[in-house]
Amino acid sequence: MWDYSEKVLELFYNPLNQGSIDDPNQPDVAVVFGEVGSIACGDALRLHLKVQPSTDSILDARFQTFGCTSAIASSSALTEIIKGRTLDQALHITNRDIADFLGGLPEAKMHCSVMGQEALEAAIYKYRGIEVEHHEEDDGTLVCTCYGISEKKIRRAIAENDLSTVEQVTNYVKAGGGCGSCLAGIEDLILDAQQSVETVRAAAELAVEREQGIQPPISLTNLQKITMIQTVLDKEVRPVLVADGGDVSLHDVEGDRVLVKLQGACGSCPSSTETLKYAIEAKLQDLVLPSLVVEAI
Amino acid sequence: MLTYLDNNATTRTDPAVLEAMLPYLSELYGNPSSMHSFGGQVGAVIEEAREQVANLLGAEPTEIIFNSCGSEGNNTAIHAALAAQPEKRHIVTTAVEHPAILAVCKHLEKKGYGVTYLSVDERGELDLLELEAAMTGGTALVTTMVANNETGVIFPVEQIGAIAKAYGATFHVDAVQAVGKVPINLSQSSIDLLTLSGHKLHAPKGIGALYVRKGYRFRPFLLGGHQERGRRAGTHNVPAIVALGKAAELAQTHLAYVKREADLRDRLEHGILATISDTVVNGGGAPRLPNTTNIGFKYIEGEAILFMLNKHGICASSGSACTSGSLDPSHVLTAMGLPYTTLHGSIRFSLSRYTTEAEIGQVLAVMPDIVERLRAMSPFSNDQAGWLQERDLAIVT
Incomplete structure (x- = not known):
């Protein structure tokens, strides 16, 4: 028998915010829902949001869930967490937040919290008119064909939950739970993520050293500069964007101007400017040259 | 309530079963293999239990080997069937067997054996023509359930057995869910090997039995001792064997109701x-x-x-x-x-x-x-x- 927390059982036996939301046809109120899962997979969640467009915030949230005890509790927890938040705040909620709200979930049930996070994202993207299908397809790479799990989804689960074993990945996003032919692929993604963490750590140390004047300022040839920018984009930036459903490619480098092309979900994402400034520029300034400026084309 | x-999944131990086994957990703790009458008296109750189990199955006492559980019985049966006919490298089973059969078959596939998993229809029933088509002269073993643990669906074991026999294959049945719930009579049967488990019929957990038809070329799975006439090494679990005997006796009575x-x-x-x-x-x-x-x-x-x-x-x-x-x-x-x-x-x-x-x-x-x-x-x-x-x-x- 599963060792569920009291909070899980409480929200299962007496779920809060169960049901759907009808459109009240009032000014400054919009209703939208997002869906994930399927009856074939054994769990599915339809999350309904009532949004106030003027403040971009969530007025109310309800759920309809087909699934086990922890799937129902996770859905209910999610609705409690997001009520009153702005959509941007809600997008920062991770499956870990849902699990924490519940006082923890059994490892094998973590995928229930992931389902909550995904439904939330689906609902918000739908509200904002972002093509969810396109977002989900990522670059077309399905790692686990049994459960239809993309590389993006696995990378995100690994990064957000600090996963280090294939078994954990299976528990969180189901990938690898079927025929098992993708287990080696999942292992690669874990190693990749661990290396990426290592690179970031090394880069941070390098930055500290530079700040302290330990290393002399570097002068780079244009070719060196471009190669370094490409490397940083590939190793540091793209995995993060891919995990969020987008991607970036280097278009050109003109002096200190780095021209990049944003693809996928990021391209039409309202927070793309922020993504640009803080994610890409900061990385390149840190790791290549402090004078670089990033521009989207 | x-x-x-x-x-x-498991059953409550019948109070009469518990009562029967208790003395062998306390004062009558002797080892039946010992050369003194304190231990030897325990040997007699093991034989009594063997007779009780045999009676429930319509078998002879010498055809019953006590073991630890249904999984052991299933593992032993497959091992015995393959060891008895080492030149045959094919097994026929069904897609709906217990993991104690399916996992062993998957393992044997890796070791080079061929395994046919017979399908079932939407009612959970087998197609005997599919079985017939799967059989070859190289089929060492046909192993099927008597009744399915999840749905309770009963397979026509005697018809399956007749086909197995026609091709010279050993016929094993996993009767863990069936024993005590439906009548079983092995005296006129094509079954060579049959697995049963105590805790499914109101005996405690940790005791089972394997029926081996008289004259079958049995090869033991557990080696190391002379117990069970050399067919299953390991000190007798005396209280549990007594319990299984009593449970079998009660089950026989209960079949009428x-x-x-x-x-x-x-x-x-x-x-x-x-x-x-x-x-x-x-x-x-x-x-x-x-x-x-x-x-x-x-x-x-x-x-x-x-x-x-x-x-x-x-x-x-x-x-x-x-x-x-x-x-x-x-x-x-x-x-x-x-x-x-x-x-x-x-x-x-x-x-x-x-x-x-x-x-x-x-x-x-x-x-x-x-x-x-x-x-x-x-x-x-x-x-x-x-x-x-x-x-x-x-x-x-």
């Missing part, structure tokens, strides 16, 4: 189908054990139903993916080709001679509300609910 309807269980089961089944829409009895069209029903509640998930039942003190089980900890739903229900709408929402109720009308009444009283509550939460409500089912194809591949 505890309502225990999970007797295919098994209709009461079947009536209660039917009452439960009919009651649920009459009061709750969109429900279906899995395997309902096939011959079944008198104590088992497996009911699919569409659009809701089994583990959630179990937790709701648990709140009322009702014990049942489910083949849903969420119950097992694996991500796949029951291999038995999947093999029957059940639609996803019922696959994840199937609940098994299994009765015993202790099951009361009050227990059945309690399930019937709470079940409609449980299903209604969960369906109110579910986004699915009819068979046309096509949304998000597009992954069906991915699952099948």
Whole structure:
């Protein structure tokens, strides 16, 4: 028998915010829902949001869930967490937040919290008119064909939950739970993520050293500069964007101007400017040259 | 109040069984293999138990080997059949066997054996023509259940055995769920090897037996001691053997009253189908054990139903993916080709001679509300609910 927390059982036996939301046809109120899962997979969640467009915030949230005890509790927890938040705040909620709200979930049930996070994202993207299908397809790479799990989804689960074993990945996003032919692929993604963490750590140390004047300022040839920018984009930036459903490619480098092309979900994402400034520029300034400026084309 | 309807998982030890075994846990602790009368007197009760088990099966006492559990019996039977005919490298079994058969077969496939897994239809029944087609002169073993643990569906073992014999194959049956629930008579049977387990028939856990037909070229699995005439090494688990003997004796008596269980089961089944829409009895069209029903509640998930039942003190089980900890739903229900709408929402109720009308009444009283509550939460409500089912194809591949 599963060792569920009291909070899980409480929200299962007496779920809060169960049901759907009808459109009240009032000014400054919009209703939208997002869906994930399927009856074939054994769990599915339809999350309904009532949004106030003027403040971009969530007025109310309800759920309809087909699934086990922890799937129902996770859905209910999610609705409690997001009520009153702005959509941007809600997008920062991770499956870990849902699990924490519940006082923890059994490892094998973590995928229930992931389902909550995904439904939330689906609902918000739908509200904002972002093509969810396109977002989900990522670059077309399905790692686990049994459960239809993309590389993006696995990378995100690994990064957000600090996963280090294939078994954990299976528990969180189901990938690898079927025929098992993708287990080696999942292992690669874990190693990749661990290396990426290592690179970031090394880069941070390098930055500290530079700040302290330990290393002399570097002068780079244009070719060196471009190669370094490409490397940083590939190793540091793209995995993060891919995990969020987008991607970036280097278009050109003109002096200190780095021209990049944003693809996928990021391209039409309202927070793309922020993504640009803080994610890409900061990385390149840190790791290549402090004078670089990033521009989207 | 505890309502225990999970007797295919395990059963309550009969008080008479407990009483019979207790002396061998306390003052009569001797080892039957010892050369003194204190131990030797225990040897006599083991032989008595052997006779009791043999009587239940219509077998001879020398045909019974005591062991530790059903899994050991199944492992031993497969090992023995292959060791007896080492030149034959093919096994025939079914897609709905217990993991103690399927896992061994998967393992043997890696070692170069060929295994045919016979399919079942939507009622859970085999196609004997498929069996016939699978048989070759190189088939060492045909191993099937007598009755399925999840659905209770009974296989026509004598017909299967006749086909196995025609091709010179060993015929083993996993009778763990059948013994004590349906009559078994091995005196006129094509069965070579039969597995049974004590805790499914009101003996404690940790005791089982393997029937080996007289004259069968048996090769032991556990080596190291002379116990069980060299066919199963290991110090006798005397209290449990005594318990199994007593349980077998009681089961034989009980077989005459098994209709009461079947009536209660039917009452439960009919009651649920009459009061709750969109429900279906899995395997309902096939011959079944008198104590088992497996009911699919569409659009809701089994583990959630179990937790709701648990709140009322009702014990049942489910083949849903969420119950097992694996991500796949029951291999038995999947093999029957059940639609996803019922696959994840199937609940098994299994009765015993202790099951009361009050227990059945309690399930019937709470079940409609449980299903209604969960369906109110579910986004699915009819068979046309096509949304998000597009992954069906991915699952099948």
